[in-house]
Amino acid sequence: MEPEHEDKSPTGDKVMIPVRCFTCGKVVSAAWMDFKERIQLEDPAKVLDDLGVERYCCRRMLLAHVELVDDLSPYY
Numbered sequence: 001m002e003p004e005h006e007d008k009s010p011t012g013d014k015v016m017i018p019v020r021c022f023t024c025g026k027v028v029s030a031a032w033m034d035f036k037e038r039i040q041l042e043d044p045a046k047v048l049d050d051l052g053v054e055r056y057c058c059r060r061m062l063l064a065h066v067e068l069v070d071d072l073s074p075y076y
């Protein structure tokens with residue numbers, strides 16, 4: 001049995017995006033799961049507007065995020 005120590009979203013998915021925007025401190029992690037799913041079908045700019053992520057400092061948090069946690073965790 002693996003210990004349950006990862007942060008989980010309410011839906012049980014692993015969340016490793018920074019919780020807040022590094023620049024202005026707005027909470028961006030709440031928008032991450034929605035953003036990740038909706039950009040499969042929709043324009044990322046529209047999705048960000050829709051989720052209320054307006055400042056470009058916050059938008060880059062979501063746009064530039066690369067999920068590496070699953071690739072790296074075997075080496076931890």
Ligand SMILES: [Zn+2]
Nearest residue numbers: 021024057058
């Ligand atoms: Zn920001």
